[in-house]
Amino acid sequence: MRISTFFLGLVTGSVAAAVTVIYSTPQSGSELRSSVKSASTDMKGKFGEVKVKIAELKESITHMTKEAKENVPIAVEGIKDSIQHWQQSTEPIKERMEKEIAAIQTALEKLEKSIEVR
Structure with a gap:
């Protein structure tokens, strides 16, 4: 879900809730107009806050993207480099182990031959 879609849904839901509450309460005409004006002012303030939050979010995403482009490579x-260094440092151990395995295989073959001869 995109962030802008989420905020649009949040704002739309808030407006719908405010309008429903305003029109569902029993009030006189002047009280209703006063409530609508107050709700309108509140909603304008909330829209301003949402706009600021969206701008902060965009700035944060831009900053993170820039930082990732610099740091990931x-x-x-x-x-x-670490993998290459590890491979180089373990190469002598690998070669030694291969020689030892070959020696063990040779010893096993000799042992098998000596057992077969008896």
């Missing part, structure tokens, strides 16, 4: 490059 740096972080990705750092991760790539």
Whole structure:
């Protein structure tokens, strides 16, 4: 759901609720006009607040997007460097383990041959 759609629904619901309350209460004509004027003033204030909040939200999203564009490539490059460093540092261990596994396999083959001969 888009944020602007959410705020539009929120404002529309608030206006509908205010109008329903104003017209459903028993009042005289002058009281009703006074209530409508007061509700109108309140709604204008709330619209102004919503407009400010939307502007703040847009600014925040713009700032986050800019920051992400700057920082994500740096972080990705750092991760790539770390992985490459890890691979280089573990290469000798990997080679040693491969040699040890080959030696174990050779020893097992010799053992199997010696068992078969008996």
